[in-house]
Amino acid sequence: MRTLFFCLFLLVGLQPLVWAQTTIGVEPIDKLVAAMQTQSVAVVQPYLLAETQVSGLPTTYTAQVLAQMLPRFKKAENPRLIRQTTEGVNTRYVVALTQNGVEKEYDVLVTPANKLLEINLLKAEAKKMDTRFGAQDLTTPAEVVMPIRVQNGLLIVTAEVDGQRGDFFLDSGAPALLLNKTRFGSSASGSTVAARQLRGVNGAGSSFDYYHATDFNWQGISFQNRDVPTLDLTDLARRAGVSELLGLIGYNLLEQYALTLDYAAQTVTLRKPTPTASAEGLPFIMRGHLPVVEALVAGHTLRLALDCGAQQNLLDARFAATFASQLRKSETVQLAGADQKARSVTSGELRKLQLVHGPTFRNQPTVFASISHLNQKPDQVVLDGLLGYPMLRQQRTTIDYVNKVVRFEGQ
Structure with a gap:
C-alpha cells in the first residue's frame, strides 16, 4: 500500500491551559490527565482519532500540540465535572480546574467509542494578537510575479524575516502567516500573547508563542514591527520532503489580491x-x-x-x-x-x-x-x-x- 501525507493548514487559535493531577471518572479524560501528569502524549494517544482537534487547530498538529502544552499543566488541581451534554452521538464534558486559587472551565468532546474528538482546554490570557492587516500595516505592490518551486504537490516561495531568507510554504488554506518556531523563538521581551482564533496563536514556555518581526518582506509585500504566531514546523517539513522551512504564507497576505x-x-x-x-x-x-x-x-x-x-x-x-x-x-x-x-x-x-x-x-x-x-x-x-x-x-x-x-x- 502507498502511504499519503495530506497537508492541511486550516488554523484557528489557541489559549493557554492547565490541568489537574487527579481524575474525574471519564476514561478518555482521565487518560488525558495522566498524560499531563506524566508529560507523555503516549498515554492519551490510543484515545486520539485522525479527526481529533485541539482548540480548532489542524488535525495534523494534534499530537504535537499536546506534547508542547504538557509543561503548562503542572499546577492545576481539584478537577470536577460541571456538566455533560449530548451532541448527536457524542458527549461534551465541561470540567472545572483550579489554579492559583482561580477556577476555570474547559470542555472535551468524547465519541461513543470513548475517543477524544475535541480537546478544548485552552483559555485566553490578557493580550490578544490580531493577524489581520489594515491598509496602513501592509505594503502591497500593485503586481508581483515570482518563481515557485513545486515539492510533493506543495508550493514553495522565498521570503525574508529579519535578515533570514529562505523557504516558505504558500498555502491559501491557512488563514495567516506562520513562522517556524525552531528558527524564530520567543520575542526578546519575553511577553506572552494569547488568542481565541489564529488572530492569536500562542502560549508561553514550551507551548505556543509568537515572534516580534521587525521586518518581513515577500517579494515587496512587507510589514514592520508585527507579532507573528509561531509553531514548530520541523516534522511537517520533513514529511513533505523539504529540508527546512522559515514559515508558511497564508490568506492574510493574499486577501487584497487576485492570486494566479x-x-x-x-x-x-x-x-x-x-x-x-x-x-x-x-x-x-x-x-x-x-x-x-x-x-x-x-x-x-x-x-x-x-x-x-x-x-x-x-x-x-x-x-x-x-x-x-x-x-x-x-x-x-x-x-x-x-x-x-x-x-x-x-x-x-x-x-x-x-x-x-x-x-x-x-x-x-x-x-x-x-x-x-x-x-x-x-x-x-x-x-x-x-x-x-x-x-x-x-x-x-x-x-x-x-x-x-x-x-x-x-x-
Missing part, C-alpha cells in the same frame, strides 16, 4: 484587481478564509474549497461508496492522521468532476477521508471536500479574493 497559480510555468502572480460587481469568472463564496465552489459528481452537487496547500483532492469518506463506480485505479492507501498513525482510506482517479457553470476535470486523483473536523462550526457552510494540487496544476488558475471569482485558463 501557474504550475506549468512555475510562477505565482499577485495582482490587485479593481472591485467590480461584474468581474469575469466563476463566482465563489467565502467560508472564513476559504473560497468555496460547487461541483457535480455523478449527479451529486458538492461544496468544495479551493486550497493550494492541499496535496491531494479530498472528498469526505461518506462519498467513497457512493462514487466507487466513478473511480479509476481504485486502491486502499495509508493516510497519516493527527495521532501519527496511518489509516486505510480509499484513493483513486475520479473520472469526471464538473464545476457548476465552469470547466470539467477528468481523472482527478482523489482521496476519501473524514473531514468532520472541518465542519465543527454550525454557522458555517458545510464542506464536502477540498480541491488542491491535482486540479489546480491542470490549468492556470486565478483566485480573485477581491471580486470573489475564480478563472481557469487552458494550458
Whole structure:
C-alpha cells in the first residue's frame, strides 16, 4: 500500500491551559490527565482519532500540540465535572480546574467509542494578537510575479524575516502567516500573547508563542514591527520532503489580491484587481478564509474549497461508496492522521468532476477521508471536500479574493 501525507493548514487559535493531577471518572479524560501528569502524549494517544482537534487547530498538529502544552499543566488541581451534554452521538464534558486559587472551565468532546474528538482546554490570557492587516500595516505592490518551486504537490516561495531568507510554504488554506518556531523563538521581551482564533496563536514556555518581526518582506509585500504566531514546523517539513522551512504564507497576505497559480510555468502572480460587481469568472463564496465552489459528481452537487496547500483532492469518506463506480485505479492507501498513525482510506482517479457553470476535470486523483473536523462550526457552510494540487496544476488558475471569482485558463 502507498502511504499519503495530506497537508492541511486550516488554523484557528489557541489559549493557554492547565490541568489537574487527579481524575474525574471519564476514561478518555482521565487518560488525558495522566498524560499531563506524566508529560507523555503516549498515554492519551490510543484515545486520539485522525479527526481529533485541539482548540480548532489542524488535525495534523494534534499530537504535537499536546506534547508542547504538557509543561503548562503542572499546577492545576481539584478537577470536577460541571456538566455533560449530548451532541448527536457524542458527549461534551465541561470540567472545572483550579489554579492559583482561580477556577476555570474547559470542555472535551468524547465519541461513543470513548475517543477524544475535541480537546478544548485552552483559555485566553490578557493580550490578544490580531493577524489581520489594515491598509496602513501592509505594503502591497500593485503586481508581483515570482518563481515557485513545486515539492510533493506543495508550493514553495522565498521570503525574508529579519535578515533570514529562505523557504516558505504558500498555502491559501491557512488563514495567516506562520513562522517556524525552531528558527524564530520567543520575542526578546519575553511577553506572552494569547488568542481565541489564529488572530492569536500562542502560549508561553514550551507551548505556543509568537515572534516580534521587525521586518518581513515577500517579494515587496512587507510589514514592520508585527507579532507573528509561531509553531514548530520541523516534522511537517520533513514529511513533505523539504529540508527546512522559515514559515508558511497564508490568506492574510493574499486577501487584497487576485492570486494566479501557474504550475506549468512555475510562477505565482499577485495582482490587485479593481472591485467590480461584474468581474469575469466563476463566482465563489467565502467560508472564513476559504473560497468555496460547487461541483457535480455523478449527479451529486458538492461544496468544495479551493486550497493550494492541499496535496491531494479530498472528498469526505461518506462519498467513497457512493462514487466507487466513478473511480479509476481504485486502491486502499495509508493516510497519516493527527495521532501519527496511518489509516486505510480509499484513493483513486475520479473520472469526471464538473464545476457548476465552469470547466470539467477528468481523472482527478482523489482521496476519501473524514473531514468532520472541518465542519465543527454550525454557522458555517458545510464542506464536502477540498480541491488542491491535482486540479489546480491542470490549468492556470486565478483566485480573485477581491471580486470573489475564480478563472481557469487552458494550458
